[in-house]
Amino acid sequence: MSARLPRGFADRGPAELAATRDMLDTIRKVYERYGFEAVETPAFEYTDALGKFLPDQDRPNEGVFSLQDDDEQWLSLRYDLTAPLARYVAENFDRLPKPYRSYRAGWVFRNEKPGPGRFRQFMQFDADTVGSGSVAADAEICMMAADTLEALGIARGDYVIKVNNRKVLDGVMEAIGLAGDANAGRRLTVLRAIDKLDRLGVEGVRLLLGPGRKDESGDFTKGAGLDENIADLVATLFRPGQGSPQIPWDSIKNIPLAHVGWAERERSFIQDLEFIESNYLTVDMFGFVTWDLLRKNQLEWNDTLETGIRELIEISRLVEKAGFARDRIRIDPSVVRGLEYYTGPVFEAELTFEIPGDDGKPVRFGSVGGGGRYDGLVSRFRGEKVPATGFSIGVSRLAAALQKLGKLASAEPAGPVVVVPRTAALAPHCMRLVQRLRDDEALRALPGFAAEMYLGGGSFKGGLRYADKRRCVVAIMIGESEAEAGKAVVKDLIEGAEQAKAIETNAEYRAQRLAQFEAAEAELPAAIREILARHTV
């Protein structure tokens, strides 16, 4: 039998654990400052509570890890933290304050094809506001996401929280005649195509919206089958970075409304925009461009679309007033996200900086989190409607990005002070000594201080080799003569290694006892503190 790690799972060493712990701590502080409170739910849920099982099968869908309980009920490992929260809120609805603001971190599991940076178990850190239908809740979540990324050390300008609204997408679908249950499949295809804008570009997406697309490997993806001009319209409309469309603000303002003959509702909508400050230009323009494109294609404006755009404008207004400019939170119509349960605003946190990859080509990390409004999730468990919105950070992915940025400790933490007995008979003497170090007030006050006696057998040098591998800074050596004299030899391992680089010959090496000195037992803590201080800053 060979020892092997299951595909798509990862072991984590001390360096990674320490880094993740720091990261979670930082995120938690931001969330708590916003007034969110902690909750934890288990890794397993009843499969139906996760809301995903195929209609005509009694077996849970692939994609989740599932097993049958002894009462034959299906259990699944959670694939995100949102569905379990909905279950928790529904189950404890009466005693929770509303709106309920909660955060939680935990492992989630997906039974999918793993890849570089894609695991079948990974950590998410979520925050949600349940019980508020106000777009202020959505705006706040976006603000918090931006603050969180900055708290983690990502500079302003190196990230952006992109915001869109499912109602806009739905409204456009409606306008191009894809409303209704009969078109659900094609709607999905269109949404997926839009989702790929950043990767495939406008051309690729236009193909996906129309006849279909063949990729480099020759694989063919079936398209949505839209008419060419409609595909054009959709691809243009949801182009990413829509922030600077071709039409300048002035030309919108100066449109002679009466002359174009807009319907009353449309006119009032556009007139509204005139009162909006220039910072909301993106949404305004998007609204106008949408309106204009629809009109040119003889398609109708609709309520869903208007509501969606008005919500986006409102969110822009809120975050702007709170001091979040467009370099942090930005409306981007190409954001699609979670195709299933989102009902309103959707968000995506994206890292915008590039880093040279292994092959030298610049690599973007892209999305490190996302979320949105899911007004239907909790109500699956209760009669009444419970609006909710939330955001989820992909911890592992973000950690990888931070590591590349150098914002995360990547080195293994320094090892303990190791006391090495010269012979086995000295073990009691050393054990007493090491315990005195652990009990020393001043040493204990040092962050991360640890002391241990070398427990390995073999030769004396084994102890030093061990200290080396553990990245220890200080070794204490005790032989018979030292024990009798109540003394110890203290060695600065880092300084010793440094000095050894200059040594060329064996004789010289033997002659030197690099970076070590003898100290009385009582002076040990002070000597150790001095060496540690030398190397920890």
Place this chain on the structure above:
RNA sequence: GCAGCUGUAGCUCAGUUGGUUAGAGCGCCUGACUGUGGAUCAGGAGGUCGGUGGUUCGAGUCCACCCAGCUGUACCA
């Protein structure tokens, strides 16, 4: 899932048109060094060449299938 590429020591890789006992560097272990990691020197362990079957006098090398990995694509609640 589909397509293309790749599988030689713990790691990174060599291995000539198919030809003897398959190599290197790093790492690991042991020793030298009067009681010392890191320097130096000497030695050692470790591979059914991803697996199975085939072609051949002979296969790490050629062929088929399988498995695994990488890349793209699809899916990702």
